[in-house]
Amino acid sequence: MGKELAMEHTVFLLVLALIAVSRGAAELGIHLNQTAKQQACMENQEYPHKGFCCKNCEAGTFVKEKCTANQEKGICEPCKEGTYAEHPTGMDQCLQCSQCPAGQIITVMCTSTRDTKCECKPGTFCLPDEPCEVCKKCTRCKPDEIEEQPCTPTSNAKCRKRAVSPHDPTVTPTSPSVHTKENHGTIVIVVLVLLFFIIILLVAVALWQKKRFCRKQASPVDENNVKIPIDGVSVPTSEECENSRNAGLEEAELPRTEFRPLLQETTILGSKSIPVEDEDRGLGDSLPNTTSSSQTSLSAIPVNMTLPVSANCEREAESWAREDGTPRRLVPLLAEEVSLSKSFDLFDVLDVRVHNKFFRSIGVSDNSIKLAESHNASDKVYELLRVWMQREGLRANINHLLQALLDLDQRYSAEQIASRAVERGYYKYE
Structure with a gap:
């Protein structure tokens, strides 16, 4: 009795195993059929979707909604402005139109079925087998060369040496005497131009010296307005700025250094103001002889170095860096x-x-x-x-x-x- 029950149990298990194997084989067959269908879609004409083949949308359109049955076409929509689809496609959007790089011009405008076409501007070229990021300038043939092939947007000009022959009408013989005369004429013109600029420079220097001398004589040292040099440099006064503007000076005066006794530039309590011309005559010798004084020990320091007037009279140009050192945009x-x-x-x-x-x-x-x-x-x-x-x-x-x-x-x-x-x-x- 026990053996019979064991046999029935074994048979039941075998039946269940066979049923499971048959179901797996059926599912595998369905999957293989779907994969075969998907692989069987015709290239450039159909695209796979959910196990069946949908037909492509026409050139100039894209797939807005895919098909729901085999060998059907989904909903197609025309490409938007600035996009294109050159061939039938199963994509869900069109391609962006290309922009011509700098240095190139548009030869064909972009449409819904064609991309933009560009070429180099006249006088430049770009070889078709090279990446055309920047157009190159066309080669110009030398005077002793002949242009065999003109420059095009996709090829450079080709030149070859000109055959030198006395009977060649394109070669014009030049006389050595003509070149000599032209060289002499050029030298004479250059010399005259240099002399003209030297004369202008001398006149400008003379006028500048004259104005400087007149300003010295007309401006005695003011007892209440003594210019005290800071670090050996004196700053021009408002009167000097005004005189510079009235004279129409465009450029700043060159720095000058005059060695004068420092005692003549300062005001001593109880002494009278000394005119500049008296200073030049050396009235510093009439002062008490105090060679041990720290003031006289500084008599050889340059104390009248004039800064360029325009550097103090005009507002200083704005700086790129801020006060904290960071750059300004x-x-x-x-x-x-x-x-x-x-x-x-x-x-x-x-x-x-x-x-x-x-x-x-x-x-x-x-x-x-x-x-x-x-x-x-x-x-x-x-x-x-x-x-x-x-x-x-x-x-x-x-x-x-x-x-x-x-x-x-x-x-x-x-x-x-x-x-x-x-x-x-x-x-x-x-």
Whole structure:
């Protein structure tokens, strides 16, 4: 009896196992069929969705809602302005239209089925097998060369040496005597121009000396208004500032040093005011002989060094750094892109040794830096800044460049660039 029960139990377990295996096989078959259907979708015409194939939307449209049955098309919607779909697609959005880089012009406008097409401006080119980040200038053939192939937006001009022949009508023989006469004429013109500038300089110096002498004679030392030198430098008075403005002086006077006895520049209690011309005649000798005095021991110190008048009469230019040492932001006076582009030439003060480190710090690729190595230092800086501006777009800002210089311990260069940008009217301090 016990054996029969054991046999029935075993048979029951076997039946259950067979049922489980058959269900697993059925589910695996369904999954394999769905995978086969998904792999069987025709490329560029259909796209898989939930185990069946949906038909692509036409060029110029995108899939707004996917299909709900096999071999059906979902809801398609036209591409929005500024986007395109060149081929039938199963994507749920269109591609963004490309923007032409700086130095290139648009030849074909972007439509819903076609991207923007650009090419280099006339006089520049970019090879099709190279990354066209910056267009290069076309080569100009030399006078002794012939242009075999003109420059196009995708190829450079080709030149070859001109065949020198006495019968060649394109070669004009030059006479040595003509060159000699032209050289002599150039030398004479240069000499005359130099003489003209020397005469103007001498006249200006003579007028300056005359005004200086007249001011000395007309301005005796005021007992109540003695100019006491500070650290060997005297500050011009308001009268001197007014005289300088009335005379129309645009530039500051050069510093001059006169060695006079210090006793003649100070007021001694109970003594009378001494005119300047008396000082020049050496009236200091009539004073009591006090060689042991500390005042007479300073008689050889330069006490009448005149500062440039304009440096004290005019308001000092604003500084880039605040009182706490932090830099002030620059605000463009022109359009942001115009002010920034005009400021690129100011970056020629950068130390050549930090060029590559600087451009890497602002995100310029090594490939662009390598392509710019063929230019001279100033052209390299200008071209790589254009590449950076093109990559940054509306985010490009001169304050980002100045901060990058500060991070590289190039504060002197940053201050020079900021002050020159303000002086030229590209920016103002915030």
